[in-house]
Ligand SMILES: *[C@@H]1O[C@H](CO)[C@@H](O)[C@H](O)[C@H]1NC(C)=O
Ligand SMILES: *[C@@H]1O[C@H](CO)[C@@H](O)[C@H](O)[C@H]1NC(C)=O
Ligand SMILES: *[C@@H]1O[C@H](CO)[C@@H](O)[C@H](O)[C@H]1NC(C)=O
């Protein structure tokens with residue numbers, strides 16, 4: 001069980017670095033373009049000295065831009081009060097010695113993010129259901145939500161698949177259902193042989209066939225939170241119309257290298273088309289890319305994340321390939337949301353990328369297991385610098401969700417519309 005869980009947990013980690021950077025020139029360009037756009041966005045939104053302002057006494061709330069500020073109040077739960085923390089993210093119990101990472105609060109520019117209100121959330125969710133669709137980052141996210149809710153009610157697990165990747169919980173006092181659905185590529189994939197993250201081309205990815213794990217369940221839920229992620233960095237052979245169209249990190253020279261951004265674009269387009277064309281119209285939230293914080297190496301060769309404080313704005317810009325993946329997400333989501341909103345759907349972006357990028361201190365690092373490993377002695381202990389400690393910065397994602405879904409007060413779109421600031425300020 002323990003070993004299996006390790007494998008399960010480590011599957012979503014990024015493939016070797018060279019796999020990401022198949023097209024460095026173009027990616028760097030995109031990276032700088034995105035830095036410029038973000039910069040402009042900051043300028044417009046942050047600047048009180050800007051000559052034109054939105055016609056309101058209050059400047060637009062930029063939910064996803066802001067800063068981490070020290071906060072004494074601490075997390076809404078601990079390893080003692082929440083029984084739902086997966087061992088690999090239970091940093092407190094696993095002996096992480098520093099606790100400073102628990103005492104920060106996200107302060108969006110021009111508004112405040114209130115602490116998560118479990119009572120209010122559950123009352124608003126009577127007779128409702130949520131599904132989180134994607135990879136293990138969503139398992140991390142949903143465990144944070146369950147922990148935040150646990151002071152009011154603990155749910156009953158009513159379903160899990162054979163390896164606990166897809167799970168459903170039920171809050172009987174509220175008739176509220178919460179599910180995490182395992183669909184790391186959103187499209188259909190086959191894995192051959194050893195599915196260790198380092199083995200090559202054992203993944204066959206069908207870019208034109210959605211994963212029925214989520215499409216068959218889609219109609220059951222009132223709220224859908226969905227995303228792709230680091231699985232797209234893995235080596236894979238890509239298929240379309242039952243033919244090989246290329247690959248990523250190809251084993252032999254005779255198959256076309258497709259990189260990671262364009263396959264991801266195809267997948268998102270297909271998934272979002274399914275969503276906007278569907279008769280069922282849930283509240284759809286797309287969560288943006290998740291950054292990792294490996295330093296001094298990658299996850300498979302001694303990379304660590306031993307910082308104990310957030311980055312300051314501008315101190316760390318993140319991985320250029322991550323930026324291009326996030327740009328793909330924003331472009332495809334904006335296009336789909338335009339269609340969806342015309343059809344009366346609620347579709348929003350949960351843009352956690354930037355605020356998470358500033359939190360290198362929030363990962364388990366070597367504190368993945370109990371009893372704790374002496375990190376100084378065991379230099380080669382595998383670190384997790386992708387998932388988040390619970391409690392930890394990922395709790396903020398639920399505060400953001402709460403604000404977006406329940407405290408629908410004013411413009412909470414944040415500075416997500418990088419290409420269209422006027423739209424942001426006038427909406
Ligand atoms: C600004 O808003 C106020 C009230 O919200 C409205 O009366 C006024 O016409 C608006 N001005 C412009 C230029 O839109
Ligand atoms: C919670 O973590 C503390 C250390 O921060 C540890 O002493 C305690 O045993 C943990 N409790 C549980 C239930 O794991
Ligand atoms: C629970 O909610 C569903 C709608 O999501 C409703 O059909 C059902 O009747 C509710 N059950 C109870 C016991 O309230």
Ligand SMILES: *[C@@H]1O[C@H](CO)[C@@H](O)[C@H](O)[C@H]1NC(C)=O
Pocket residue numbers: 126127175
């Ligand atoms: C939940 O569903 C039950 C059964 O259908 C209904 O009696 C109740 O009013 C509903 N509650 C809310 C808040 O919609």
Ligand SMILES: *[C@@H]1O[C@H](CO)[C@@H](O)[C@H](O)[C@H]1NC(C)=O
Pocket residue numbers: 296304306307
């Ligand atoms: C973090 O780890 C690196 C590599 O092992 C080491 O050189 C550095 O001193 C460490 N930093 C801290 C703050 O412990």
